[in-house]
Amino acid sequence: MIQANSTKITFFLWLLKVLKFLYPKGNVHRFEETIKLIARQTLNSSDKSSKFVYSGITHKPWYESDDYNILRFVSDTLKNGFNDIEDECMAYFSPEHSVHSIVPKHKPSEIFGESFKDKDESWKYNLIWTQGKFTEAALSLFPKTVNIVTKLKHFIYPLAGEVAFLVMEPGVVIPPHADSQINLSLNCHFGIKTPEGCGIKVGGETRSWTKGETLFFDNSFTHEAWNKGQEKRVVLILDLSHPELTKIEKTLLKLATKDFNLLGIEGGYNGTQDSHSLKKLLKNLK
Structure with a gap:
C-alpha cells in the first residue's frame, strides 16, 4: 500500500x-x-x-454579489427564477401537502436528506443536489427549481457541495459552529420565506434574510442562526466554490x-x- x-x-x-x-x-x-x-x-x-x-485567496466572513461576476450571475439567476422557486417550494411545504401521495416509492430520509440536527423536524434539510447530481426527490418535486440550478451547477463546490431547501421552524436556535476547515467554498442563502425575528451571525456580524435576495458568506468562520419569529423561515442554500479559485x-x-x-x-x-x-x-x- x-x-x-x-x-x-x-x-x-x-x-x-x-x-x-x-x-x-x-x-x-x-x-x-x-x-x-x-x-x-x-x-x-x-x-x-x-x-x-x-493561500492567496480572499478570506472574510461576508461577500457581496457585486464582489465577483460569478456571484452576480448566481444572484441574478436566482432572482429571475424566484417565482418558480417560490411556487414549488411553498406548494411542497404547505400543510395540505402529502409527501407519500406524490412520491410513495421514496423513504422520508430520501425526500428530506440529512437533517442538520439528527432527526429534528424543526430543521429540515431538503436536498436538491448532492454528490455531483440532482436527487430523485428534487427531479420529482421541484423540476423548475432543478432547471434554474442547472444553470449554476458549474459553480457548485465540487468536493462536498450541496443545494437544498432549509426550513427553520419558529423557536429554533442553531448554536455557533463552523461547517468547514478551509475557506474553499461560500454559502449562498436565497430567501424564500423570511419572517421577522430571524437572523444569522457570521464572524461577529449579524444580517437577516430578505425574500428574493441572496446572502453570501464563508462557512469556515464561526456562525449561528435563529428564528425567534412566529412563522417558519425557508431559504434555498447553495454551496459554491470560492470565486477566486x-x-x-x-x-x-x-x-x-x-x-x-x-x-x-x-x-x-x-x-x-x-x-x-x-x-x-x-x-x-x-
Missing part, C-alpha cells in the same frame, strides 16, 4: 510540474503552498479540527481529496502509511 501511495504521489508531482508549465496563470503555486501548510500541520499536530486558509486549482483539489484526503473530508490522515506519504509529498514540494 505504501508503494501504491508513492506511485500516486510521483504522478501527482509530475502533474503539478506539467500544469505549471502549460498554465502559468492557473495559480498552481497557491495550491502547492496550501498543500505544504496542511501536510506540515497534519504531521505536527494530533488536532484533526485545525483550520486552514487557502481557477479551474486548474479546483481540479487539483478534487484529486488531492480523492487520492490523499489532504483536506480531511473523510477524517484526515492517520497512521504510518499516511505519514510516509505526507513526508514524501512535503520533501518533493520544497
Whole structure:
C-alpha cells in the first residue's frame, strides 16, 4: 500500500510540474503552498479540527454579489427564477401537502436528506443536489427549481457541495459552529420565506434574510442562526466554490481529496502509511 501511495504521489508531482508549465496563470503555486501548510500541520499536530486558509485567496466572513461576476450571475439567476422557486417550494411545504401521495416509492430520509440536527423536524434539510447530481426527490418535486440550478451547477463546490431547501421552524436556535476547515467554498442563502425575528451571525456580524435576495458568506468562520419569529423561515442554500479559485486549482483539489484526503473530508490522515506519504509529498514540494 505504501508503494501504491508513492506511485500516486510521483504522478501527482509530475502533474503539478506539467500544469505549471502549460498554465502559468492557473495559480498552481497557491495550491502547492496550501498543500505544504496542511501536510506540515497534519504531521505536527494530533488536532484533526485545525483550520486552514487557502493561500492567496480572499478570506472574510461576508461577500457581496457585486464582489465577483460569478456571484452576480448566481444572484441574478436566482432572482429571475424566484417565482418558480417560490411556487414549488411553498406548494411542497404547505400543510395540505402529502409527501407519500406524490412520491410513495421514496423513504422520508430520501425526500428530506440529512437533517442538520439528527432527526429534528424543526430543521429540515431538503436536498436538491448532492454528490455531483440532482436527487430523485428534487427531479420529482421541484423540476423548475432543478432547471434554474442547472444553470449554476458549474459553480457548485465540487468536493462536498450541496443545494437544498432549509426550513427553520419558529423557536429554533442553531448554536455557533463552523461547517468547514478551509475557506474553499461560500454559502449562498436565497430567501424564500423570511419572517421577522430571524437572523444569522457570521464572524461577529449579524444580517437577516430578505425574500428574493441572496446572502453570501464563508462557512469556515464561526456562525449561528435563529428564528425567534412566529412563522417558519425557508431559504434555498447553495454551496459554491470560492470565486477566486481557477479551474486548474479546483481540479487539483478534487484529486488531492480523492487520492490523499489532504483536506480531511473523510477524517484526515492517520497512521504510518499516511505519514510516509505526507513526508514524501512535503520533501518533493520544497
